[in-house]
Amino acid sequence: MTDNNESAEKANIGGDGIRIISATWVLPVTSDPIHKGAVAIEGDVIRAVGPTQRILDEFPAAEVTDFHHSIILPGFVNCHSHLEYAVFRGLLDNENFGPWMIDFLDQKSKLSRGDYEISAMLGASECVSSGITTVGESMYSGTSLTAIGIAGIRARAYQEAFGLDDNKMDDSLAQLKDLLEELEEEKGDLVEIGIFPHATYTVSANYYRAIAELARELGMKFATHLAESEEESKYIRSGSGILALDFREKVGWDYLNHEPFGVTPVKYLQQWQVYGPDFMAVHCVHVNDADIDALARRDVSIAHCPKSNAKLGCGIAPLPAFLRAGIRVGFGTDSPASSNIMDMFGEMRTAIFLHRGAAQDAGVLSAAECVQLATLGGARALGMADRIGSLEPGKQADLIAVDMEYSHFTPIHDPYSSLVYGANQEDVFFTMVAGRPLYTRKVLLTVDDEEIAAKAREVKEKLWR
Numbered sequence: 001m002t003d004n005n006e007s008a009e010k011a012n013i014g015g016d017g018i019r020i021i022s023a024t025w026v027l028p029v030t031s032d033p034i035h036k037g038a039v040a041i042e043g044d045v046i047r048a049v050g051p052t053q054r055i056l057d058e059f060p061a062a063e064v065t066d067f068h069h070s071i072i073l074p075g076f077v078n079c080h081s082h083l084e085y086a087v088f089r090g091l092l093d094n095e096n097f098g099p100w101m102i103d104f105l106d107q108k109s110k111l112s113r114g115d116y117e118i119s120a121m122l123g124a125s126e127c128v129s130s131g132i133t134t135v136g137e138s139m140y141s142g143t144s145l146t147a148i149g150i151a152g153i154r155a156r157a158y159q160e161a162f163g164l165d166d167n168k169m170d171d172s173l174a175q176l177k178d179l180l181e182e183l184e185e186e187k188g189d190l191v192e193i194g195i196f197p198h199a200t201y202t203v204s205a206n207y208y209r210a211i212a213e214l215a216r217e218l219g220m221k222f223a224t225h226l227a228e229s230e231e232e233s234k235y236i237r238s239g240s241g242i243l244a245l246d247f248r249e250k251v252g253w254d255y256l257n258h259e260p261f262g263v264t265p266v267k268y269l270q271q272w273q274v275y276g277p278d279f280m281a282v283h284c285v286h287v288n289d290a291d292i293d294a295l296a297r298r299d300v301s302i303a304h305c306p307k308s309n310a311k312l313g314c315g316i317a318p319l320p321a322f323l324r325a326g327i328r329v330g331f332g333t334d335s336p337a338s339s340n341i342m343d344m345f346g347e348m349r350t351a352i353f354l355h356r357g358a359a360q361d362a363g364v365l366s367a368a369e370c371v372q373l374a375t376l377g378g379a380r381a382l383g384m385a386d387r388i389g390s391l392e393p394g395k396q397a398d399l400i401a402v403d404m405e406y407s408h409f410t411p412i413h414d415p416y417s418s419l420v421y422g423a424n425q426e427d428v429f430f431t432m433v434a435g436r437p438l439y440t441r442k443v444l445l446t447v448d449d450e451e452i453a454a455k456a457r458e459v460k461e462k463l464w465r
């Protein structure tokens, strides 16, 4: 790391209210990489991006921070996460999706709200230090909202909803509405509230339809886990398998009848007026061509979580087919309970290796496409691309810097290649959201990470190994 990085933490602003940061490389994502580039920032907005000398000439009174041998790029957009599950990392590493889901329920019930607050802070601080500036967060306990606010990152915070018993649907819906009102009051300026009906095996068709109506009435975006596992396909198609039996018994839903629907999960959900550009499907591993076509026609976006899907033995979602169909796709780390770390470099690398390996074709995806998916692609999937996802004048100043001083970056032929094949979350040394530095010289400015880590180690003692 260079000495000049020190001046960044002061977050100085020049006499004209402009702050310039420059580096060896700037990747705007929507245009070619700029060698020796700079970004001019005013308040929370990007004013200009271009060659350093041109930017310096344009704003002569600006405060300038030179990051030297680094890459500046838009902050990562993690389309799907569960920050509050950070303390579960490494706990159930070798179980297939069905048994994992059941064992995870046992573990979840052991923690108090206070424990979840600590876990969510652990997750939020990891986001900041790994360059994730926006999360599509699926909230179970609701503690993520506070953590996101303290850490200072941007989010779409989706409230999870569950309910298979239609006799209880009116009550569940009323509770959900009250909760959404509370969340709207609690949320900070950088957070939008959304709704997350959990999955096809935890939410009834009627409840999905009602939630879709509610979301549209409130102007909220919504999302769900969809077609994640073969178990889910089996459950929807034939009403059998672990999700129809053991899981329902575990949750106390074994008194409900379950009709086999004889279709794929994507086809099943299509019948309930759920699909539209305001809806994001997370996973979509077990999909056929007709499913992909149905999602594309309704402009449904997809959160692709390659690492979690592979680790739980679920499979490989057909990302290249999603892209060919013109679907808006972003990467999601999913929960640390399944993917352990929220490292978007790891997601990019896993994606490119899995899809090239599966296709036996090194022409599948490129490093530049992976960075695009991890930034602008995610912004598009969340419906936020008008504000974030690229370094362009008028967009929000959400950006990160990656330190290239290390040997694994030497030499650099192509900055995209270096990021995707060589970088890890530890290489991020600067994170800014809405013009506010949250992390500089690898120091968290909004969170006491040592205190959080110590508390998280205490919470860990409650969990079974």
Ligand SMILES: [Zn+2]
Pocket (backbone or CB within 6 Å): 080, 081, 082, 138, 225, 282, 334, 335
């Ligand atoms: Zn998830």
